[in-house]
Amino acid sequence: MQLFAFGINHQTAPLSVREQVAFNVEGMENALRDLVENGAAKEAAILSTCNRTELYCNAAKPEQAIDWLAQYHHLPRKDIDPYLYTLPREQAVKHSFRVASGLDSMVLGEPQILGQMKQAVRQAEQAGTLGFLLHKLFQRTFSVAKDVRTQTEIGANLVSMAAAAVKLAERIFPSISEQSVLFIGAGEMIELNAVHFAARAPKHITVANRTLERAQTLARRINGTAITLTDLPEQLAQHDIIVTCTASQLPILGKGMVERALKARKHRPLFIVDLAVPRDVEAEVSELSDVFLYTVDDIAEVVKDGLDARQSAVKEAEVIIDSGVSDFIHWMESREVVPTIRALRDQAERNRRHELEKALRLLAKGEDPERVLDAMSSGLTNKFLHAPTHALNQVHGDDREAFLEVIHRLYHLQSEE
Known part of the structure; x- marks a missing residue:
């Protein structure tokens, strides 16, 4: 079992690199099947969030899986190599446990990553790429994460991404209650932000989404109105605060659209938080006057609040x-000897049947049963001892001493003084 993990995250790669290797939710299952069917991995699961893209694999040659990642995203391998981390076996297990427990997150202890990992496992199951090894890994991962979250204070004094967005907005506007807020998207991250902003009772809340029905569902919860993405050009200027997080592969808000909105607003400040990877807002928007644009990486300083307490x-x-890693590696090692144990038992069974068939033939001829049984037991003994005896006679030097020690341990032999 060749377990390993590799990828990039907010600690190793800037947003401009992370968004190039992000996976779209809609295309995830096809990507997983492509990875396995191309022979780059026997099993695979992909975790793709705003802060990381990671692949967990059971593969004989990790390099093939890394090559696949670059090729899938139409990137030269050299463009992502400087940002990649590759974690074999024990390191992969520990990394999986730390990620699920929130120890590797931008927001230390944040709980959303656990749900995102569970979603990644569901997608791998649906794609048929989650085999025995990865199933066991993630099963144990979620168990360890539960222990960490229930037995420690890792989630205490937590400042979430949503709370950080509110704090940043309050630096720009004296009171959110006097501003209009626009949410673009209707996924989990937008829902979390919507709840935090709604608690500040803004003057007006709008939810924009590709499908109007999902926008209406969220809008009803926060006493807002719903629009579609096609309404954004006309509606953008009416809002002071914009929080966006969609799964779009292309920007939702371009420089031109924002420029027109600023003109209509007579250059009143526009606060934008872009939590999407790839980005929903063109990078050039940050160059515009009167625009305060924050990306996922810009939130880092704010979320450090409460870090010391955790x-x-x-x-x-x-x-x-560490205890969980030791247990899992022990399980992996025990599984690796199963084929050898099976082969050993199969050989012993063949020897047993051979001697039994010989004994039955002799009994059928009328031979003395006692002599037949004695011959059968001698035959079995000789066959069982032939391989270790022959091997012992063939080894020399240091190998002989090591082999002798194994033989003594295997057969519980007492050394003669």
Whole structure:
């Protein structure tokens, strides 16, 4: 079993690189099947969020899977190599546990990543790329993450991405209650932000989404109105705060659209938080006057609030994780000897049947049963001891000493003084 993980995250790669290797939710299952059918991996699961793109694989040659990632996104391998981390076996297990527990997140202890990992596992199951090894890995991952979150204070004093967005908005506007807020998208991240902003009772809330029905569902929860993405050019200027997070592969808000909105607003400030990867807002928008544009990476400083209070829990969490890693590696090692045990038993069974058939033939001829049984037991003994005896006679030097030790341990032999 060749378990390994590789990818990039907010610690190793800037947003401009992360968005190039992000996977669209709609295309995830096809990507997984392509990875396995091309022979780059026997099993695979892909975790793709705003902060990371990671692949967990059971593959004989990790390099083939990394090559596949670059080729799938039409990128030269050299463009992503400087940002990649590759984690074999034990390191992959520990990384999976730490990610699910929130120890590797931009927001230390944040709980959303656990749900995102569970979604990645569901997608792999649906694509048929989650085999025995990865199923066991993630099953254990979720168990360890539960222990970390229930037995430590890793989630205490948590400042979420949504809370950070509100804090940033309050730096620009004295009171959110006097502003109009626009949410673009209707996924989990937008829902979290909508709840936080709605708690500040803004003057007006609008939800824009590709499908009007989903926008209406969220809008009803936060006492807002719903529009479609096609309404954005006309509606944008009416809002002071914009939070966007969609799965679009292309920008939703271009420089031209924002420029027109600013002109209509007579250059009143426009605060935009883009939590999407790939980005929903063209990077050039940040160059416009009167626009305060923040990306996922820009949130980093704000979410450090409360970090010190959670650092003491990290050591406790690492102890739980290390114990879980040891248990999982022991399980993997025990599984790796199964084929050898099966082959050994098969050979012993063939020897047993051979001697039994010989004994039955002799009994059928009327031979003395006692002599037949003695011959059968001698035959079995000789066959069982032939391989180790022959091997022992063939080894020399240091190998002989090591082999002798194995033989003594295997057959519980007492060394003669």
